[in-house]
Amino acid sequence: xxxxxxxxxxHAYFGRTVLDNIDLSVxxxxxxxxxxxxxxxxxxxxxxxxxxxxxLRGTAAATYRRHAxxxxxxxxxxxxxxxxxxxxxxxxxxxxRRTRHGRAAAAAERVAFDAVDLDKYPVELSGxxxxxxxxxxxxxxxxxxIFFDExxxxxxxALKRRMQDLVIEAAAAAHFGALFVTHDLMEAARIAHRxxxxxxxxNGIAGxxxxxxxxxxxxxxxxxxxxxxxxxxxxxFRHIHxxxxxxxx
Amino acid sequence: MMGAALxxxxxxxxxxxxxxxxxxxxxxxxxxxxxxxxxxxDFILPAPxxxxxxxxxxxxxxxxxxxxxxxxxxxVEGFAVSALAGAALGLAAGYSPATLRLARPxxxxxxxxxxxxxxxxxxxxxxxxxGTVIVTIVVAAAPLVFVGVAEGVMTRDxxxxxxxRAFGAGPVKRLTTLGLRHVAAHLFPAxxxxxxxxxxxxxxxxxxxxxxxxxxxLARSRANLDVAGALAxxxxxxxxxxxxxxxxxxxxxxxxxxxxxxxxxxxxxR
Numbered sequence: 051x052x053x054x055x056x057x058x059x060x061h062a063y064f065g066r067t068v069l070d071n072i073d074l075s076v077x078x079x080x081x082x083x084x085x086x087x088x089x090x091x092x093x094x095x096x097x098x099x100x101x102x103x104x105x106l107r108g109t110a111a112a113t114y115r116r117h118a119x120x121x122x123x124x125x126x127x128x129x130x131x132x133x134x135x136x137x138x139x140x141x142x143x144x145x146x147r148r149t150r151h152g153r154a155a156a157a158a159e160r161v162a163f164d165a166v167d168l169d170k171y172p173v174e175l176s177g178x179x180x181x182x183x184x185x186x187x188x189x190x191x192x193x194x195x196i197f198f199d200e201x202x203x204x205x206x207x208a209l210k211r212r213m214q215d216l217v218i219e220a221a222a223a224a225h226f227g228a229l230f231v232t233h234d235l236m237e238a239a240r241i242a243h244r245x246x247x248x249x250x251x252x253n254g255i256a257g258x259x260x261x262x263x264x265x266x267x268x269x270x271x272x273x274x275x276x277x278x279x280x281x282x283x284x285x286x287f288r289h290i291h292x293x294x295x296x297x298x299x
Numbered sequence: 300m301m302g303a304a305l306x307x308x309x310x311x312x313x314x315x316x317x318x319x320x321x322x323x324x325x326x327x328x329x330x331x332x333x334x335x336x337x338x339x340x341d342f343i344l345p346a347p348x349x350x351x352x353x354x355x356x357x358x359x360x361x362x363x364x365x366x367x368x369x370x371x372x373x374x375v376e377g378f379a380v381s382a383l384a385g386a387a388l389g390l391a392a393g394y395s396p397a398t399l400r401l402a403r404p405x406x407x408x409x410x411x412x413x414x415x416x417x418x419x420x421x422x423x424x425x426x427x428x429x430g431t432v433i434v435t436i437v438v439a440a441a442p443l444v445f446v447g448v449a450e451g452v453m454t455r456d457x458x459x460x461x462x463x464r465a466f467g468a469g470p471v472k473r474l475t476t477l478g479l480r481h482v483a484a485h486l487f488p489a490x491x492x493x494x495x496x497x498x499x500x501x502x503x504x505x506x507x508x509x510x511x512x513x514x515x516x517l518a519r520s521r522a523n524l525d526v527a528g529a530l531a532x533x534x535x536x537x538x539x540x541x542x543x544x545x546x547x548x549x550x551x552x553x554x555x556x557x558x559x560x561x562x563x564x565x566x567x568x569r
Binding site for chain 1: 462464561
């Protein structure tokens with residue numbers, strides 16, 4: 051039983067292959083962190099899985115009920131208030147105005163977004179609050195699967211930690227599965243059940259490591275130790291911090 | 300609900316309050332006009348108050364209202380056709396780069412030909428009818444709307460499009476919830492210009508094509524060397540434009556641009 055199955059996914063931009071032969075499956079309620087060096091095609095893969103990009107080869111089969119997505123940038127509608135932004139996916143789904151405002155308020159509460167700020171426009175909110183709105187927007191549709199595309203990269207360390215806690219709590223409470231793209235191994239080790247490493251050139255999956263226990267119960271010391279082991283002793287993570295700016299798409 | 304009503308009341312109040320600065324600018328213009336009057340005398344430039352009195356005298360005649368209304372209807376008809384045609388074609392061109400590449404030179408040609416030339420052509424084609432006026436307005440104003448809308452579509456945020464797609468929005472939903480909303484911000488300035496263009500071209504076409512309306516009255520004032528009457532008609536035409544612009548176009552636009560005002564909570568707004 052899987053929530054999401056990617057089989058033999060391949061993709062190319064203007065003839066340059068960025069992904070090839072990717073096989074990956076995610077179980078219901080499982081959070082999988084997808085890591086790899088910058089420019090290896092992680093984002094493209096998650097965009098394909100979320101249905102934004104049509105893959106050149108292979109198929110993405112989903113058995114979950116409803117998915118949502120959180121992007122690297124908040125991607126909020128500048129002309130809509132926080133409330134309308136959170137309710138936007140419900141508007142697409144054709145939910146009535148009153149109902150969707152109620153559900154937006156509930157979603158905002160789940161991410162500890164202050165109700166008095168719901169009538170503000172994105173320009174009036176700080177970076178962290180905007181990303182909170184983006185997470186609330188994803189939670190508002192009551193998804194059983196969420197795609198995260200490096201959502202906290204632009205935030206500072208303290209804020210990043212708070213946002214990660216938020217996702218860990220929400221995932222445990224709502225029991226949604228997730229594909230979480232990140233290049234921060236520490237983040238992956240905090241949030242996920244399993245870490246999948248993409249090949250340096252996007253040619254298949256290089257390997258994967260399961261993490262012990264539930265993300266919610268993990269101690270910081272345990273996470274540090276795991277990351278240290280990965281980086282120092284595990285050859286799988288050898289290229290994780292390689293960066294080639296020319297290939298960053 | 301209460302808060303929304305209050306904030307609307309506040310916005311309306313501040314909009315009305317901003318009329319003072321507009322009034323100040325108009326008074327400044329009137330002062331310059333008065334100075335010109337005192338320098339050059341009654342015949343060349345009648346006093347603003349005299350013009351106003353002439354205007355009031357004209358408008359107290361019911362026939363004059365029909366004349367002004369005739370021009371207003373022609374201008375608005377031409378404006379409506381240009382807005383619809385320009386917006387529809389602009390949307391199509393914005394979403395189809397090939398169409399835009401074909402349309403760009405045509406727009407340059409259309410905008411490059413002076414409206415006066417179109418009036419002559421339209422007079423030959425349509426004779427002295429409403430058609431002449433409306434066609435001239437459309438030819439002059441539609442390209443402006445077209446360019447505004449096409450620019451709007453092209454500058455849309457593709458990231459938002461992807462976001463909407465990730466949440467399951469089809470092309471139609473994306474157009475209605477994102478595309479049109481973004482285009483509106485570009486459409487309104489273009490509409491303001493097009494409306495002004497509509498009125499100006501309407502008066503000009505009426506004057507040249509001799510089809511009545513404010514332009515027709517201007518032609519008669521010219522024949523009678525009635526400078527006060529001519530100025531009064533010009534004032535009436537400008538007043539009609541100001542009424543339409545500040546009672547319809549600006550309120551609608553500020554409703555669309557509320558989030559921009561929110562970006563600068565302090566200081567002078569617009």
